[in-house]
Amino acid sequence: MRIKILIILGAFALLTSCKKTIKPLPIVQPPVDTTVSLINTSTIRSDGTILVDGIPFFPFGAYSVEWTETNQNRIDCLNEIADAGFNTTSFTDAGPGSITPVLIQQANDKNIKVFLSAPASQWIADVALEYKNNKCILAYILADDGDDGRTTLQDIITRNSNVKNIDPKHLTFLTLTGYYGVRRDDVNTYSRLPDITGYQC
Secondary structure, three states: OHHHHHHHHHHHHHHHHHHHHOOOOOOOOOOOOOOOOOOOOEEEOOOOOEEEOOEEOOOOEEEEEOOOOOHHHHHHHHHHHHHOOOOEEEEEOOOOOOOHHHHHHHHHHHOOEEEEEOOOHHHHHHHHHHHOOOOOEEEEEEEOOOOOOOOOHHHHHHHHHHHHHHOOOOEEEEEEOOOOHHHHOOHHHHHHOOOEEEEOO
């Protein structure tokens, strides 16, 4: 018992001594770049982490709000995705006169992030121009199954460049199959073009 007491007293004396001699280190705040707004942005940090408005974001999603469904079914589907606790989904802008503006506003209101595509992938730059100022936008889909032969590397390069020129504040996305042998050697070339790549194999 005496040894325990001595140890405790010795530790207390050491802590008391340290309290007297240690000075708090000054807190140095990193400089803030006031020329760049992080509001309504999605970016990739150097370690591969997705950032939304400068804050790490983990996409937990449900695929997808199908454009072939009725308008009411699409609205109900997006509500169900949000109510289930998911934070990300995807849907296609079905063009002028479609329900897309309603879905975009619904996603904005429910804080759902969206991978947005076009009815024909070559129109994705037009979609970016239309919806780039909405906070729900996470990424634009450049092509589905980008390595299946329907889309050339040059097509994807052009789409990526066009979208980034219109909306540099959001990400671009490309899905790849990985199982078309004739193009498998090019998979790294495909995956380097967009900000994010999704593999389906």
